[in-house]
Amino acid sequence: MLDNLGKNLTNTMKKLAGMSIIDKEVVKEVIKDIQRALIQSDVNIKLVLNLSKTIEDRALNEEPPKGVTPKEHVIKIVYEELVNLVGEKAQEVEIDKKPYKILFVGLQGSGKTTTIGKISRYLQKKGFNPAIICTDTWRPAAYEQLRQLTENMNLPLYGDPENKDALDLAKKGLNEFKKQDLIIVDTAGRHKEEKDLLDEMEEISAIVKPDEVILVIDGTIGQQAREQALAFSKTTKIGSIIITKLDGSAKGGGALSAVAEIGAPIKFIGTGERVDDFEAFDPERFISRLLGMGDIRSLIEKAEEIAKDDIDMDSVDAMMSGKFTLKDMYSQFEMMNKMGPMKQVMNMIPGMGSKLPKNASQMTEEKLGKYKILMDSMTEYELEHPEVIKQSRVKRIARGSGMRNEDVKELMKYYNVTKKAIKGFGKRKMGGPMGQMMR
Ligand code: GDP
Incomplete structure (x- = not known):
């Protein structure tokens, strides 16, 4: 996953760990490496500069807590600031009513349909029974794709390839599934004009009254992710984001950091085409993996514990x-x-x-x-x-x-x-x- 970014950041951390003295020069060099790694993987330059400045300020001005070496302290700062860049805390889908309605939005090709399959499997494992409604009247194959997917997974599906009225489909689907515990509404990902698509999202949202709107974004599109997220968030309140295609050498840094700006948390990431290539997104775990420090968190916790003990x-x-x-x-x-x-x-x-x-x-x-x-x-x-x-x-x-x-x-x-x-x-x-x- 994000192979290049991971490799570059890991090397930077290794270099830092091998330094015998941590001074201004070293801090600056580490920051340069991090900048290069992030920019190469498409993170917005402005974000990178802000991040560098914060890391530098903290690394040069903050005293390491008692019992924490200057080196550990710098590692901790880099780690914390990268975690902040992608969203701080892990957030779950909290299904707290029946039926809980999730509206899925996103552009065609972003991986929306595949992701509906993935999240359904994920929630099935947690004991829920998702029912799917197809409201995509634009792409003829959309219903067929969902039909195959839901059949394989034993999920109820509502859709009608003959019906060209997305709002009507949404209403009928909701009526059909009102006794289900969880309803997932799929929407179109393309229209003749982008404005038509966005208008339709607004109307469907008004009918479905979703408990959560999930926006699916293709992780390989870099910084356009931000504009896409902004456009959709004008039509309906985006509750959470799923970034797809972060497998292999995708430069997903752009999407990951850009959407965090929108204010909705990234809840899952897609890491492949199969239904199980799907992970709950935990910023801390994600960043420590990218930094190649399997267990840095527990190291830091131990160091903090010792510092506390005095x-x-x-x-x-x-x-x-x-x-x-x-x-x-x-x-x-x-x-x-x-x-x-x-x-x-x-x-x-x-x-x-x-x-x-x-x-x-x-x-x-x-x-x-x-x-x-x-x-x-x-x-x-x-x-x-x-x-x-x-x-x-x-x-x-x-x-x-x-x-x-x-x-x-x-x-x-x-x-x-x-x-x-x-x-x-x-x-x-x-x-x-x-x-x-x-x-
Ligand atoms: P939709 O048009 O948004 O419904 O997109 P689809 O679900 O049809 O996916 C578009 C393409 O992206 C398909 O070929 C999927 O197999 C692929 N895809 C979706 N998610 C991922 C992912 O996480 N990783 C990879 N490598 N491919 C994905």
Whole structure:
């Protein structure tokens, strides 16, 4: 789906994840890449410029929340702003009365008939029994196409290829199906003049009194999508939008971002010709997929949770002042434990899974567990003043924890290396093993 846009955005995120420092230059470069990707996939230039400006402002001026690295913060901003571009929250079709009437509008060729089949299947699976009314008197094959589709799916259909009065067909169909729980009214997608088509939509809408009007838009038409959506929204209140043909390398960015401006949510997308090539549209899931960060949301949530817990602040303060004890290291380990299995955390960061820094990959969960057990055998004083841990204490700690002297020495070596590294980091927010990995 949207192969090129996805590939370009994923590469941008990978590049960002591979950067060692996030500064103004990096932010600008990332924004340039995003601009290029969006413009290539037909998103309106003005929208792209607005988006870039917002991302830049936020990335350069917002402080990352506690416990979130600058890099994660920029990823989060890009993600959030792209989600805003296509509509924020996922929205369902809420069938809250009987019969619930849906009016389908859209130009011929947009995929309206196919989509009626798709949404019927979707709603059938939710336990509803859609009945279809065909009011397209313009295209002779329209009734036949719907007849085949509904026959295959066992759906009741009302239509009459002999009747050329769309309004009459709508009235009769509604009367026929008044006991159904769900009625879907198909309409013509073409007339001699566009104005005639739009007038007819207005009249049909007045008769059907739909609970929801769904506009179907061809995802490959780029920015014309916006004009189409505007034209239809003048005839009847568009409640939701379905974008079709977003499979493969379609440049659907135009339609996706343009229609979001109309104020009606995109509720579904079509991703192929078959009846099951249909997805409820969830802006967050959609964008994280495009950015290639399977699970960035949960990574961000975890980072936010940790920020809320505030557990690292004492050790961060200690590090800022150049003091870093075993106790600080212990709380960093706790934080790492909270993030979940190390590998999993790293995989959530695009481009990181395969490129674990050496230090981080050496720090396996097994080791983390071992180090924690060793530290549990130390006294409070030892944790605060690691320099006192010499031979006799090493022996006692090893014995107390059921481990070998070498294990204690290994932990102390790790501590010393980390402490040294932290000094090198200067005034960065997160030092230590955590910092090395997340940067
Ligand atoms: P209508 O004139 O608006 O009723 O459009 P149709 O439902 O007849 O669809 C027009 C063409 O688009 C048909 O060839 C469909 O198979 C195709 N089509 C519809 N939706 C999709 C989709 O999501 N992906 C692809 N690839 N083709 C689609």
